[in-house]
Amino acid sequence: MRCAAPLIRTAGNALAPAEAGKRRLCIVNYHRILHKPDPLLDSEPTVDTFRWQMDLLASCFNVLPLGEAITRLGNGSLPPRAVAITFDDGYRTVHELALPILRERGLPATVFVTSGHIEDESSMWNDVILEAVRRSHDSAIDLRDIGMDVYPLADTAQCKASAAAMTERCKYLTPEARDTMLRRLQQLAREDLTQHLMLTADMIRELMQYRIEIGGHTVTHPILARLDDDRAFREIADGKHHLERVTGRPVELFAYPNGKQGVDFDQRHVEMVKSAGYRAAFTTAVGAASGRDHPYQLPRSRPWDARPLMFALRLLRWLGEEQ
Numbered sequence: 345m346r347c348a349a350p351l352i353r354t355a356g357n358a359l360a361p362a363e364a365g366k367r368r369l370c371i372v373n374y375h376r377i378l379h380k381p382d383p384l385l386d387s388e389p390t391v392d393t394f395r396w397q398m399d400l401l402a403s404c405f406n407v408l409p410l411g412e413a414i415t416r417l418g419n420g421s422l423p424p425r426a427v428a429i430t431f432d433d434g435y436r437t438v439h440e441l442a443l444p445i446l447r448e449r450g451l452p453a454t455v456f457v458t459s460g461h462i463e464d465e466s467s468m469w470n471d472v473i474l475e476a477v478r479r480s481h482d483s484a485i486d487l488r489d490i491g492m493d494v495y496p497l498a499d500t501a502q503c504k505a506s507a508a509a510m511t512e513r514c515k516y517l518t519p520e521a522r523d524t525m526l527r528r529l530q531q532l533a534r535e536d537l538t539q540h541l542m543l544t545a546d547m548i549r550e551l552m553q554y555r556i557e558i559g560g561h562t563v564t565h566p567i568l569a570r571l572d573d574d575r576a577f578r579e580i581a582d583g584k585h586h587l588e589r590v591t592g593r594p595v596e597l598f599a600y601p602n603g604k605q606g607v608d609f610d611q612r613h614v615e616m617v618k619s620a621g622y623r624a625a626f627t628t629a630v631g632a633a634s635g636r637d638h639p640y641q642l643p644r645s646r647p648w649d650a651r652p653l654m655f656a657l658r659l660l661r662w663l664g665e666e667q
């Protein structure tokens with residue numbers, strides 16, 4: 345990849361709009377980093393994959409802290425091939441596996457933390473489902489008594505499909521129905537499904553010493569569109585205040601849980617994020633952000649290509665798209 349770097353930089357300069365004010369910003373978006381491949385989490389990068397991706401970003405792109413990048417997107421002073429790195433949810437592997445790689449390369453990043461897991465070290469609901477599948481000794485998880493289905497677990501393919509089906513179903517449940525489902529999984533497992541996967545307050549403060557910025561991602565990671573307005577605002581505002589107490593700094597950037605505009609959040613939530621005091625917010629729409637995008641609905645995505653050259657070319661294509 346090192347020998348291709350000058351080529352990628354030249355191609356990037358040629359593709360990017362010549363006028364600095366029309367340049368785009370690619371905001372790449374990770375969740376957790378894995379120690380080794382996991383068939384139930386095959387969209388998440390291993391530490392080896394993350395390492396080559398960071399090598400590539402460090403050698404071919406201009407990686408900026410997200411807060412600075414948003415300011416420069418607004419005032420038209422972005423450099424060519426501008427990228428910002430983000431992580432959602434606040435997984436502990438950001439501290440354990442990603443931080444040493446980012447530090448070695450001097451790369452800044454932002455972590456959007458779901459604040460409700462910091463003190464009690466509880467797991468995100470999607471990880472409770474995964475762990476229930478992983479640890480089950482039964483041939484299926486039967487949730488018919490709470491109005492759901494039977495989820496078969498005969499082999500890895502079934503485990504993966506069942507975890508995905510339960511996750512998709514759980515995602516759009518009300519918070520109460522989601523809790524009922526998680527309690528039932530916990531009962532069926534007959535052992536504690538919590539794994540201490542999320543960042544602690546000390547880890548968050550340590551990340552901040554190394555160019556890692558902390559952003560808001562609500563308290564409990566609900567689908568905002570499924571909540572009444574009071575509750576949605578409390579999730580947005582309380583998460584911000586909680587993180588400000590932990591970090592001792594203003595928390596200015598927000599990522600919508602799940603992030604699909606019109607499905608997971610709507611215009612009401614955009615207004616709530618603004619009135620809670622955030623200065624920019626991020627969706628999960630594919631592509632690069634342009635100066636014409638709404639500052640509270642900036643797209644964020646990660647090339648899904650497994651080979652470095654294709655990964656770089658997809659980023660360049662997004663950066664070169666016409667406004």
Ligand SMILES: [Zn+2]
Pocket residue numbers: 432433561565601602
């Ligand atoms: Zn999230």
